[in-house]
Amino acid sequence: xxxxxxAPVAAQLLPVAGVSxxxxxxxxxxxxRKDLLVIKLEDEATVAxxxxxxxxxxxxVTIAKEHLATNNSIRALVINxxxxxxxxxxxxxxxxxxxxxxxxxxLGCTPEQxxxxxxxxxxxxxxxxxxxxxMPQAIANLKVDNWYDAAHAIMTTDIVAKAxxxxxxxxxxxxxxxxxxxxxxxxxxxxxxxxxxxxxxxxIAQPLLQExxxxxxxxxxxxxxxxxxxxxxxALMLIATGMSGVQITGAxxxxxxxxxxxxxxxxxxxxxxxxxxxxxxxxxxxDGGKDEGECKKIGYAIAHSPLVKTAFFASDPNLGRxxxxxxxxxxxxxxxxxxxxYLDDVLVAENGGxxxxxxxxxxxxxxxxxxxxxxxxxxxxxxxxxxxxxDFSYDYVKINASYRS
Amino acid sequence: xxxxxxAPVAAQLLPVAGVSxxxxxxxxxxxxRKDLLVIKLEDEATVAxxxxxxxxxxxxVTIAKEHLATNNSIRALVINxxxxxxxxxxxxxxxxxxxxxxxxxxLGCTPEQxxxxxxxxxxxxxxxxxxxxxMPQAIANLKVDNWYDAAHAIMTTDIVAKAxxxxxxxxxxxxxxxxxxxxxxxxxxxxxxxxxxxxxxxxIAQPLLQExxxxxxxxxxxxxxxxxxxxxxxALMLIATGMSGVQITGAxxxxxxxxxxxxxxxxxxxxxxxxxxxxxxxxxxxDGGKDEGECKKIGYAIAHSPLVKTAFFASDPNLGRxxxxxxxxxxxxxxxxxxxxYLDDVLVAENGGxxxxxxxxxxxxxxxxxxxxxxxxxxxxxxxxxxxxxDFSYDYVKINASYRS
Numbered sequence: 001x002x003x004x005x006x007a008p009v010a011a012q013l014l015p016v017a018g019v020s021x022x023x024x025x026x027x028x029x030x031x032x033r034k035d036l037l038v039i040k041l042e043d044e045a046t047v048a049x050x051x052x053x054x055x056x057x058x059x060x061v062t063i064a065k066e067h068l069a070t071n072n073s074i075r076a077l078v079i080n081x082x083x084x085x086x087x088x089x090x091x092x093x094x095x096x097x098x099x100x101x102x103x104x105x106x107l108g109c110t111p112e113q114x115x116x117x118x119x120x121x122x123x124x125x126x127x128x129x130x131x132x133x134x135m136p137q138a139i140a141n142l143k144v145d146n147w148y149d150a151a152h153a154i155m156t157t158d159i160v161a162k163a164x165x166x167x168x169x170x171x172x173x174x175x176x177x178x179x180x181x182x183x184x185x186x187x188x189x190x191x192x193x194x195x196x197x198x199x200x201x202x203x204i205a206q207p208l209l210q211e212x213x214x215x216x217x218x219x220x221x222x223x224x225x226x227x228x229x230x231x232x233x234x235a236l237m238l239i240a241t242g243m244s245g246v247q248i249t250g251a252x253x254x255x256x257x258x259x260x261x262x263x264x265x266x267x268x269x270x271x272x273x274x275x276x277x278x279x280x281x282x283x284x285x286x287d288g289g290k291d292e293g294e295c296k297k298i299g300y301a302i303a304h305s306p307l308v309k310t311a312f313f314a315s316d317p318n319l320g321r322x323x324x325x326x327x328x329x330x331x332x333x334x335x336x337x338x339x340x341x342y343l344d345d346v347l348v349a350e351n352g353g354x355x356x357x358x359x360x361x362x363x364x365x366x367x368x369x370x371x372x373x374x375x376x377x378x379x380x381x382x383x384x385x386x387x388x389x390x391d392f393s394y395d396y397v398k399i400n401a402s403y404r405s
Numbered sequence: 406x407x408x409x410x411x412a413p414v415a416a417q418l419l420p421v422a423g424v425s426x427x428x429x430x431x432x433x434x435x436x437x438r439k440d441l442l443v444i445k446l447e448d449e450a451t452v453a454x455x456x457x458x459x460x461x462x463x464x465x466v467t468i469a470k471e472h473l474a475t476n477n478s479i480r481a482l483v484i485n486x487x488x489x490x491x492x493x494x495x496x497x498x499x500x501x502x503x504x505x506x507x508x509x510x511x512l513g514c515t516p517e518q519x520x521x522x523x524x525x526x527x528x529x530x531x532x533x534x535x536x537x538x539x540m541p542q543a544i545a546n547l548k549v550d551n552w553y554d555a556a557h558a559i560m561t562t563d564i565v566a567k568a569x570x571x572x573x574x575x576x577x578x579x580x581x582x583x584x585x586x587x588x589x590x591x592x593x594x595x596x597x598x599x600x601x602x603x604x605x606x607x608x609i610a611q612p613l614l615q616e617x618x619x620x621x622x623x624x625x626x627x628x629x630x631x632x633x634x635x636x637x638x639x640a641l642m643l644i645a646t647g648m649s650g651v652q653i654t655g656a657x658x659x660x661x662x663x664x665x666x667x668x669x670x671x672x673x674x675x676x677x678x679x680x681x682x683x684x685x686x687x688x689x690x691x692d693g694g695k696d697e698g699e700c701k702k703i704g705y706a707i708a709h710s711p712l713v714k715t716a717f718f719a720s721d722p723n724l725g726r727x728x729x730x731x732x733x734x735x736x737x738x739x740x741x742x743x744x745x746x747y748l749d750d751v752l753v754a755e756n757g758g759x760x761x762x763x764x765x766x767x768x769x770x771x772x773x774x775x776x777x778x779x780x781x782x783x784x785x786x787x788x789x790x791x792x793x794x795x796d797f798s799y800d801y802v803k804i805n806a807s808y809r810s
Contacts, residue, residue, distance in 0.1 A: 021630065049463075051769060052731045052733075052745050053733070054729060054732035054740050055732040055733070055734075055736065055739045056419060056728045056729055056731060056732025056733075056741050056757075057732065084725070086725065086728070086756040087725045087728040087729075087754060087757070087758050087759065089756045089757040089758025089759075090756065090757070090758075091758065092649070092757075092758060101798075106781025110740050121723070121725060122723075122726065122728060122729055123725030123758065123759045124725070124753065124759070125759075139614070166751055180501075185712065185796020186712055186726075186729065188733075227710075228709065228710070228711065228713060229710050229711065229726075229729060229733070230729070230732075230781040231729065232725075232728070232729050232732055232734035235782045256796070274577070289779065304633065305632075305633070305634050306632045306633065306634065306711070306797075306801070306805065307590065307632060307634050307805055309593055309807045310802050311805070311806070312801065312803075312804035313806050314805075314806035314807060316806065316807075318489065319528060320489070320492045320526060320527025320528030320529070321527065321591075321634075323461045323491070323527060323528055323637070324459060324461055324491070324527055324635070324636065324637050325634065325636060326456070326460070326461060326490075327459035327460040327461025327462065327594075327635075327637055328457075328459045328460070328461075328634070328635035329458065329460075330465045332460075334460045335496070338459050349492060349528065350463075351495065351530065352492070352493075352494040352495070352497075352530045353492050353493040353495075353496065353497060354492065354493070354494075354529070354530075383681070392711075393801060394799050394802050394803070396711070396715075396796060396802075397715050397718065397798060397799050397801075397802060398799070400711065400712055400715035400716070400719075401715045401716070401718050401719030401720060401721065402721075403763075
């Protein structure tokens with residue numbers, strides 16, 4: 001069950017002027033399920049995105065990158081669940097192009113102005129006919145006040161939908177930012193995430209928007225892991241419609257970036273809280289590293305260790321497993337006698353071993369919580385990094401041993 | 406339950422002249438359990454070993470490396486289970502030294518002629534008094550025909566003991582090689598393994614012996630993974646007593662190396678077959694790579710993917726997960742349209758997607774087996790690599806959520 005994660009409240013999700021969303025039940029994998037989302041943008045909108053680095057990236061990822069690179073006037077995004085259209089070769093590329101062409105025809109734009117996204121099972125042919133057949137239903141459903149249903153339409157093994165709205169005052173005016181994401185397993189984003197869509201009514205030039213989405217991804221989606229598997233379909237998209245009339249330039253970039261990163265971080269953390277089989281939400285904070293690379297190496301070694309994750313599932317302070325993970329993280333000159341390990345406020349290890357002050361009952365107390373912070377103080381430099389992950393339970397195995405059925 | 410792994414038969418384990426083994430029930434973690442092993446060597450024996458690269462390596466690993474480096478006349482090895490003496494700081498180093506000193510006194514040698522090994526829980530103080538108190542019992546039990554009990558005395562979460570004997574004719578004489586190993590979880594050796602001890606009655610000079618153990622480890626223990634966690638305590642030791650009177654030099658090295666690697670490979674594979682919770686034994690063969698590094702990167706990405714491992718547990722040919730793992734393995738210039746993926750003899754993927762000839766029922770048939778080979782043909786070069794791993798089951802979580810109790 002999701003860890004301290006509430007379902008979004010429809011009334012709290014703010015429309016973003018210039019963005020309308022329409023959903024359909026296209027029967028892609030099974031009937032009577034919202035599985036198709038069309039996002040329509042007004043003419044002035046700019047769009048930027050970051051995508052998976054997986055070499056087996058999905059056909060829609062390749063097409064979306066191509067369309068984004070070749071024109072500045074994206075008019076629509078189309079997202080299906082139930083099939084990833086990854087590992088599908090030339091046939092998959094053709095299917096993704098057909099999707100764009102069909103939607104472009106219905107919306108009166110060119111295929112290159114449409115960005116396609118897919119999520120679901122890998123290496124099965126995309127049922128493109130069902131997607132095309134579902135489009136009129138999605139278009140008939142288009143409305144600005146539809147983020148709640150949109151968040152539900154992109155779910156796969158997610159238990160709870162993920163959606164966040166925030167407002168910020170810039171230049172005396174209110175800017176709205178609303179975003180949705182999905183993802184629960186195959187989560188170890190690398191320059192992107194499963195699927196995330198964030199829109200604002202600010203006006204942001206495309207090159208700046210691209211910088212902003214990259215920065216937001218690096219601080220949010222690129223800091224989470226559920227199972228260490230980097231998906232073939234990851235994409236985080238940032239849309240700026242400009243309909244508020246507020247142009248973001250110069251000093252305003254900083255506050256705009258901050259709130260975008262905040263929205264992205266909440267969406268990313270929601271994915272971990274709803275991680276497959278998760279019972280614990282674990283923050284891993286690595287302080288005092290020489291560079292971000294070594295902080296993340298150590299953080300991910302802890303976050304990916306099945307032994308650490310199962311100990312947290314059991315609420316068992318078998319914390320030597322954390323030391324083992326730090327030790328094999330690949331930081332060749334790490335002096336383990338210098339570092340300290342904390343579990344929340346409890347000092348667990350120092351001087352290369354268990355801290356003299358450490359009491360099993362203190363560790364036990366923290367392990368009972370559903371939100372826990374592991375903090376490693378390296379004492380080697382001035383760089384910090386924070387990652388988020390979850391534990392590893394029977395339900396993770398259950399969900400993934402039966403996902404296709 | 407172990408996958409196609411039989412328990413060793415006591416009568417088939419051949420003594421190695423010059424090596425005697427004695428076990429004891431020292432009550433290190435709990436009573437009435439074989440948990441202490443002393444291996445005594447005759448004067449002419451040479452010893453070589455490879456050890457974990459984990460920065461949080463255990464105190465006994467540090468001491469064993471130190472003793473091996475500073476003298477050529479190792480007289481005894483002492484191994485305890487129930488406590489890893491890792492993450493124990495200065496106190497742990499002192500405990501390991503006390504262990505060596507106590508055994509040296511009983512055997513009439515110097516502490517530097519003793520190599521210590523520990524395995525079990527990390528970051529808990531070693532109960533050195535119990536180990537010292539158990540030594541006379543182990544020494545009284547010393548005999549050459551004791552490999553079967555020795556294999557049992559070093560088990561932790563292992564279900565089946567691991568022991569192999571082989572003989573080879575060299576220079577018209579018969580050479581015997583017998584080895585034991587232990588390990589089931591925290592298995593992703595890097596330059597070594599959990600614990601492995603191989604002895605031969607051939608005479609092999611120490612520098613050559615060191616080369617041989619490294620080569621054997623690289624082809625065996627360094628090619629297995631259960632959970633991707635590199636232990637703090639890994640060690641593989643190779644002992645040559647010389648009691649057969651056969652000196653290994655020149656051309657004989659090749660056949661000697663081959664049989665040592667064969668013994669090491671059988672012991673390493675036994676660890677995977679007895680991997681925590683394992684129900685499937687999976688061989689991962691990467692052919693046609695540019696170098697060993699990229700072959701192993703791709704192999705380990707597949708072997709460590711919890712999504713791949715749970716699909717095998719479920720006997721579900723959800724094989725797109727293998728493509729995803731290949732894609733994120735970190736081979737930046739990998740052309741996924743060139744490679745082929747086979748499940749045993751079944752061609753699963755080519756041209757960047759599912760093979761035209763692939764039928765779900767063929768994949769299903771192979772997935773039902775308990776021994777399965779995944780073969781990836783990269784078509785980039787002439788280098789191959791083979792790894793071995795197991796699946797990921799409910800029992801893995803169960804075992805590791807309750808290991809300390």
